Amino acid sequence: MPIRFTIYPDLCDxxxxxxxxxxxxxxxxxxxxxxxxxxxxxxxxxxxxxPAVRRAxxxxxxxxxxxxxxxxxxxxxxxxxxxxxxRQRAVRASDRRLSATLETVFVCIDRKERPAAIPExxxxxxxxxxxxxxxxxxxxxxxxxxxxxxxxxxxVHGYPLDRTMWAAQLAGITGHRLIxxxxxxxxxxxxxxxxxxxxxAHADDLVxxxxxxxxxxxxxxxxxxxxxxALALAxxxxxxxxxxxxxxxxxxxxxxxGRAGRDGAIATIRGGDSQSIVLGMAEKLFAAEAxxxxxxxxxxxxxxxxxxGLIAALTAMRDRPDRTALLPTLGDLPTLIMVGREDRITPxxxxxxxxxxxxxxxxxxxxxxxxxxxxxxxxRVNQGLQAFLEEVGRRGV
Ligand code: MLT
Numbered sequence: 001m002p003i004r005f006t007i008y009p010d011l012c013d014x015x016x017x018x019x020x021x022x023x024x025x026x027x028x029x030x031x032x033x034x035x036x037x038x039x040x041x042x043x044x045x046x047x048x049x050x051p052a053v054r055r056a057x058x059x060x061x062x063x064x065x066x067x068x069x070x071x072x073x074x075x076x077x078x079x080x081x082x083x084x085x086x087r088q089r090a091v092r093a094s095d096r097r098l099s100a101t102l103e104t105v106f107v108c109i110d111r112k113e114r115p116a117a118i119p120e121x122x123x124x125x126x127x128x129x130x131x132x133x134x135x136x137x138x139x140x141x142x143x144x145x146x147x148x149x150x151x152x153x154x155x156v157h158g159y160p161l162d163r164t165m166w167a168a169q170l171a172g173i174t175g176h177r178l179i180x181x182x183x184x185x186x187x188x189x190x191x192x193x194x195x196x197x198x199x200x201a202h203a204d205d206l207v208x209x210x211x212x213x214x215x216x217x218x219x220x221x222x223x224x225x226x227x228x229x230a231l232a233l234a235x236x237x238x239x240x241x242x243x244x245x246x247x248x249x250x251x252x253x254x255x256x257x258g259r260a261g262r263d264g265a266i267a268t269i270r271g272g273d274s275q276s277i278v279l280g281m282a283e284k285l286f287a288a289e290a291x292x293x294x295x296x297x298x299x300x301x302x303x304x305x306x307x308x309g310l311i312a313a314l315t316a317m318r319d320r321p322d323r324t325a326l327l328p329t330l331g332d333l334p335t336l337i338m339v340g341r342e343d344r345i346t347p348x349x350x351x352x353x354x355x356x357x358x359x360x361x362x363x364x365x366x367x368x369x370x371x372x373x374x375x376x377x378x379x380r381v382n383q384g385l386q387a388f389l390e391e392v393g394r395r396g397v
Pocket of ligand 1 (some may be wrong): 157158159223224226
């Protein structure tokens with residue numbers, strides 16, 4: 001939430017508008033306000049670490065007068081071990097015009113003025129954008145990361161979505177390190193050269209990501225296309241999984257009609273009409289009771305995916321193998337299968353068949369949800385996931 005301040009005459013200069021030096025004080029006040037509303041303004045004192053400003057670069061764009069309101073947003077632009085950069089924006093509330101930006105580089109120091117590690121709480125409170133992780137292959141993935149605790153959980157989004165579809169899970173699941181990447185070609189991850197044209201390529205990216213994050217084993221949660229990737233992970237890298245959660249997905253591959261449908265969609269996108277493909281998807285995603293707000297949020301998310309990412313994913317889904325034969329071999333892997341009661345894309349029968357095929361698997365049917373149950377019914381899905389994660393933890397897998 002942006003921080004909002006009204007401008008009073010005491011901060012203005014002889015010409016009547018907000019004085020250039022006053023901006024710095026307001027930007028600083030906005031940062032303190034974020035701390036006050038989050039971990040508390042004593043967060044640095046508690047960690048015995050202080051942020052010393054090394055550099056501040058301010059740019060002015062539009063004037064502000066007494067009585068105007070300014071809205072300040074703050075995001076983490078860069079993080080090192082002991083230094084970090086905050087990027088702030090001040091926007092005029094009346095007409096949303098950008099008034100000023102500030103980039104500040106801080107170095108954390110201890111009482112003896114030696115560089116010290118940045119307190120984790122600080123990173124969490126300002127880290128609103130994704131972090132970018134470059135893998136040895138050269139691929140860079142944008143990820144959201146929250147929390148701590150084992151087993152770690154890796155969330156794999158569906159098509160044509162991005163990591164933010166898991167926002168309610170990252171906000172609501174506790175006691176675990178939670179990681180949600182954008183697969184190549186989606187959200188803030190570039191399609192790459194070459195793009196990932198198989199679910200196996202995405203699975204290999206994710207194992208490299210676990211390596212880069214120092215995670216030996218994780219519970220992998222995949223929705224729909226993310227489930228196809230999760231099954232590829234279970235087949236190719238079983239030793240990296242502490243558990244498997246298949247959400248609104250299936251193990252079967254496309255039949256002839258399905259493959260022809262993918263080819264048709266690829267041709268439409270190549271012809272320049274990605275939007276009709278995306279809008280066609282949007283119609284099928286939700287249960288009848290989904291709000292207009294939810295529908296609008298995901299339509300915007302899907303419209304943002306570039307043609308390259310869409311085509312690569314359609315190719316990957318078209319050519320994926322049938323992984324039904326893998327299911328009976330997963331008995332040693334705690335497995336949860338979740339599906340929205342009203343899922344029209346990967347219906348309940350698919351999940352029921354998977355649950356019967358995996359020895360010991362649990363099936364949870366999410367009432368009031370369609371194909372996007374984690375976003376449609378976050379509380380129900382979080383409850384099921386949290387219970388499953390505790391069970392995995394108890395089994396010490
Ligand atoms: C998805 O939600 O990831 C896709 O609908 C899966 C598919 O088209 O098979």
